[in-house]
Amino acid sequence: xxxxxxxxMKYKVLIIFTAVIIFSGCRKIFNVPDEKDYLSTKADYLTxxxxxxxxxxxxxxxxxNPDNSTAPMKFEMVNVRWGDGRDATDLLTKKQTWVWTGEYxxxxxxxxxxxxxxxxxxxxxxxxxPSGDLIVWASATSDVLKPxxxxxxFPQDLRYFDVKISNSGGSRIITGLSINPSIEVPYxxxxxxxxxxxxxxLPNTTTPNGNVLVRNHPNINGMIGEGxxxxxxxxxxxxxxVNTYIRRVSGGSGxxxxxxxxxxxxxxxxPNKFNETKWEFLVHGFNMEKTREYxxxxxxxxxxxxxxxxxxxxxxxxxxxxxxxxxxEFSYSRIGFGGRREVGTxxxxxxxxxxxxxxxxxxxxNVNPKFANE
Numbered sequence: 001x002x003x004x005x006x007x008x009m010k011y012k013v014l015i016i017f018t019a020v021i022i023f024s025g026c027r028k029i030f031n032v033p034d035e036k037d038y039l040s041t042k043a044d045y046l047t048x049x050x051x052x053x054x055x056x057x058x059x060x061x062x063x064x065n066p067d068n069s070t071a072p073m074k075f076e077m078v079n080v081r082w083g084d085g086r087d088a089t090d091l092l093t094k095k096q097t098w099v100w101t102g103e104y105x106x107x108x109x110x111x112x113x114x115x116x117x118x119x120x121x122x123x124x125x126x127x128x129x130p131s132g133d134l135i136v137w138a139s140a141t142s143d144v145l146k147p148x149x150x151x152x153x154f155p156q157d158l159r160y161f162d163v164k165i166s167n168s169g170g171s172r173i174i175t176g177l178s179i180n181p182s183i184e185v186p187y188x189x190x191x192x193x194x195x196x197x198x199x200x201x202l203p204n205t206t207t208p209n210g211n212v213l214v215r216n217h218p219n220i221n222g223m224i225g226e227g228x229x230x231x232x233x234x235x236x237x238x239x240x241x242v243n244t245y246i247r248r249v250s251g252g253s254g255x256x257x258x259x260x261x262x263x264x265x266x267x268x269x270x271p272n273k274f275n276e277t278k279w280e281f282l283v284h285g286f287n288m289e290k291t292r293e294y295x296x297x298x299x300x301x302x303x304x305x306x307x308x309x310x311x312x313x314x315x316x317x318x319x320x321x322x323x324x325x326x327x328x329e330f331s332y333s334r335i336g337f338g339g340r341r342e343v344g345t346x347x348x349x350x351x352x353x354x355x356x357x358x359x360x361x362x363x364x365x366n367v368n369p370k371f372a373n374e
Contacts, residue, residue: 037070037169055184064132095139106310223344252357258296335373
């Protein structure tokens with residue numbers, strides 16, 4: 001019985017194998033063409049206008065609709081031009097840029113461990129991926145790619161390009177995509193519009209021709225004003241105005257960040273007064289140096305390093321849609337009226353895109369925080 005079943009199975013396999021050979025031979029004998037991929041005539045880009053900020057890596061995802069076309073497809077930028085027809089092949093300039101080769105987790109314990117997970121590669125500063133996604137690398141800077149210089153947009157000042165898509169089923173051209181980049185902004189907070197003018201990179205003012213500077217302000221909670229005994233505010237006149245300055249400093253290794261606090265006389269506030277701060281979890285940094293003037297860390301740039309939720313980003317590791325902005329928080333406790341312990345916090349959300357030595361300064365311009373117990 002078992003032998004009969006085995007013979008039956010061998011017979012069936014032989015029939016299938018013979019049929020495959022005969023079918024393959026027939027295709028060759030009768031010159032039947034190989035089956036080709038499908039390329040839809042309705043495949044198109046859902047987004048055709050791109051306005052990146054130079055000096056940072058910007059990835060535009062889910063912008064291409066293949067309309068059931070067969071993957072993989074090849075994407076190529078062609079006919080790169082200005083709106084008036086001039087050549088705009090500066091978009092295709094190749095430069096070295098940092099590319100991750102390992103997974104960044106936020107748990108790395110040294111700059112060396114971070115750097116081992118990325119390397120410099122040469123890429124076009126604006127590049128199409130095999131998915132159709134478009135990436136503008138951080139290597140796209142204003143020295144090679146002229147940025148827009150005003151809020152007004154004229155067709156002749158736009159760079160246009162077409163995209164050639166192809167697979168074995170053929171090729172077609174998608175026309176009329178445009179890119180209009182803005183000048184580098186080396187840092188930013190979650191304040192809007194921020195203290196840097198987006199069109200010229202200079203300090204921002206309240207009006208285009210004004211002389212009142214726009215300032216960034218941290219978040220304040222539970223802090224009492226010294227001399228007012230009222231809740232301290234970050235931007236409310238007599239109740240307190242606290243400015244955040246992010247600026248370069250000299251004399252470092254090129255991979256540092258430090259935090260400082262100033263009172264209303266621009267005198268240093270000892271960071272140790274923020275006695276509840278979890279300094280070791282402030283930033284993804286190493287070799288902390290805490291003095292009576294500042295707290296400094298060795299760090300890798302940019303900050304954050306990647307769009308990955310970590311303990312150092314807004315919302316922490318559970319903010320699954322976050323990871324794109326760093327969060328620092330400083331806190332202290334004091335004994336208030338009635339013997340109740342009060343906790344005050346100062347926090348800021350920020351990004352720094354350019355490598356260097358930076359400091360983040362919190363300036364209590366008119367009302368100082370009250371640290372003393374009642």
